Amino acid sequence: DAGVIQSPRHEVTEMGQEVTLRCKPISGHDYLFWYRQTMMRGLELLIYFNNNVPIDDSGMPEDRFSAKMPNASFSTLKIQPSEPRDSAVYFCASTDRLSGANVLTFGAGSRLTVL
């Protein structure tokens, strides 16, 4: 398996633009997580899904952020409109109960810079 695949790896955009980050989890994993990493706040859980259904979105900062998982092999995190304070590395991770719940496999991350 190629692991968790995220795209784009780097994104530079201007304030006010829409940003879409993409994630392909490991085949067969039924949990998918979106984390954000910044120097100031460390790793923050934004939202997670189980069987494509959002379970906990309490970490989503505000209405500008939205996440979807239309099927078991794809998820998106969208920011609209983007702001400079959204600059961070966004990680997607997946797992399943059979392999040991909480043993997350992370993607390489998407580094977002909002000017």
Next chain:
Amino acid sequence: GNSVTQMEGPVTLSEEAFLTINCTYTATGYPSLFWYVQYPGEGLQLLLKATKADDKGSNKGFEATYRKETTSFHLEKGSVQVSDSAVYFCALSNNQGGKLIFGQGTELSVKP
């Protein structure tokens, strides 16, 4: 609520030195505990884990023991290498739906 506190970094050591990175937690019930490692430019990888009190997790020369009485899960290695330079994250889960709560991370730099 559940939380994890790690010693602040960066930690700078010489090769072959002994490493300890402190981690304490606050949680209800009986959480599972983890150490993840992040090498430069990469995502996090599981380093080791322990699921119940007095369990010892170990991997690649690293060890950590789940101490319920002191609510701690300190990471240790007897002899670090330059290749161990990375950011180390302590994490816990109360085993509800796979949700992990991470500490703030500790950067380790090992000099030749």
